[in-house]
Amino acid sequence: MKHSPVCSICESSTAECRCNKCQMYYCSKCYEDIHSKGAFQNHSRTSINDKSSEIILCDKHPDEKLKHWCQDCRTLVCSDCLLYEHKGHKSNLINQGSKELEIKVYISITFEIIIFRIL
Numbered sequence: 001m002k003h004s005p006v007c008s009i010c011e012s013s014t015a016e017c018r019c020n021k022c023q024m025y026y027c028s029k030c031y032e033d034i035h036s037k038g039a040f041q042n043h044s045r046t047s048i049n050d051k052s053s054e055i056i057l058c059d060k061h062p063d064e065k066l067k068h069w070c071q072d073c074r075t076l077v078c079s080d081c082l083l084y085e086h087k088g089h090k091s092n093l094i095n096q097g098s099k100e101l102e103i104k105v106y107i108s109i110t111f112e113i114i115i116f117r118i119l
Ligand SMILES: [Zn+2]
Pocket: 007, 008, 009, 010, 011, 012, 013, 026, 027, 028, 029, 030, 031
């Protein structure tokens, strides 16, 4: 298990992002609080999400990781799905380091953002 950082401000919530300028970890609430005014507004954050390090497995193929994004169906699929159900569909491999992490973090928010990130 990876150790998950705690927010440097409230020291109680699990950190959800890291500010690229402050070089500190924040929960989303503290990040918003700190970065709502002045020069802080120009800071940018990198999402961190411990859950995102969990491998997401395919519903239909429990042995396969969801590591492709089917552009035609706008859904995450595994290699098996790609070979059969999504044969001939346009897809992106998302299994590549931080990009994958970032994509997974956004899965819970909206698929539209995922498409945006991949393209
Ligand atoms: Zn906090």
